[in-house]
Amino acid sequence: MNILLVDDEPLELEQMEYLINKNFPMWDIYKAQDASQAMKIVSHSDIFLAFLDIQLPGKTGLELAKELKAVSDADIVMVTAYQSFEYAHTALRLGVVDYITKPVIEEDLVKVLNNYSQLTHYSHQIQQSIKLIHQNYEEKITLHFLATKIHINPAYLSRKFQEEVGVGFSEYVNNYRLMMAKKMLIDRPEASIGEVSEKCGFNSQHYFSQMFRKETGLSPRDFRLKETGH
Structure with a gap:
């Protein structure tokens, strides 16, 4: 690399x-x-x-x-x-x-x-896919979008992603969005939960909060309070 x-x-x-x-x-x-x-x-x-x-x-x-x-x-x-x-x-x-x-x-x-x-352990196609996810996670990113960008069949990419990464495409995208949301909650204390949800690519604040609590055991607001004290 x-x-x-x-x-x-x-x-x-x-x-x-x-x-x-x-x-x-x-x-x-x-x-x-x-x-x-x-x-x-x-x-x-x-x-x-x-x-x-x-x-x-x-x-x-x-x-x-x-x-x-x-x-x-x-x-x-x-x-x-x-x-x-x-x-x-x-x-x-x-x-x-x-x-x-x-x-x-x-x-x-x-x-x-x-x-x-x-x-460094992934194939070039999966490296490119992950890079595109990291760069476009704020948007409505789809498997078809990735496949088009790297010029391979969506079904083949889906199977290859699961085989190499160990999780499916959608799960990886959500996990990355949650990771970026945690960072944003800490780095931008003035941002509302709705802003964080939207900026990190979630369709709704309610869905974001559900996913966040499932991942961390805390609501986004409680997570911010725990990490920043305010």
Whole structure:
């Protein structure tokens, strides 16, 4: 799997490269110190996951994230020294999948990377399917949509997904939506339960609450209270 690291501080790049190599030695790492270098790398390499520092010379990391989204299917994680909800909100609106704070702690980095560790064992078709789910979970995503995007038969994709991932397509989508809902409940305390439900792709707040309680044993509101204290 190809990882792109973008930071204008060489020591930060070296540290992240060291931590990734230490935990995932089979992954290939590309490094850039500004948006221009990053876009050149993306133009000739199939980047699966990009870590972008928010404070870059010239274009900011958020501006780079927007450009990357227009030309690449890469998942994006923002790296920021600012523990600010404002940056988090902007990043989430751009479709960024996660963010971590500086100085980067190994445990936090590995937690993000573990979401992708299993992907290396999947076939290319299933890797592409999962990437599309992660990028489109907010929408009404269907098996037919995925099959069309990767140019295979829907019935074949359904069977292959179950065989490789161990759960069906619909269950995987719901599980991922619930995972993102948990994150949003914590990261955006001002968002209503209805907003979280809609943003995470659920058809109704009632269905979202049912699924959430089944998964966690708590209502979304009680989960937020437990995790944030408010």
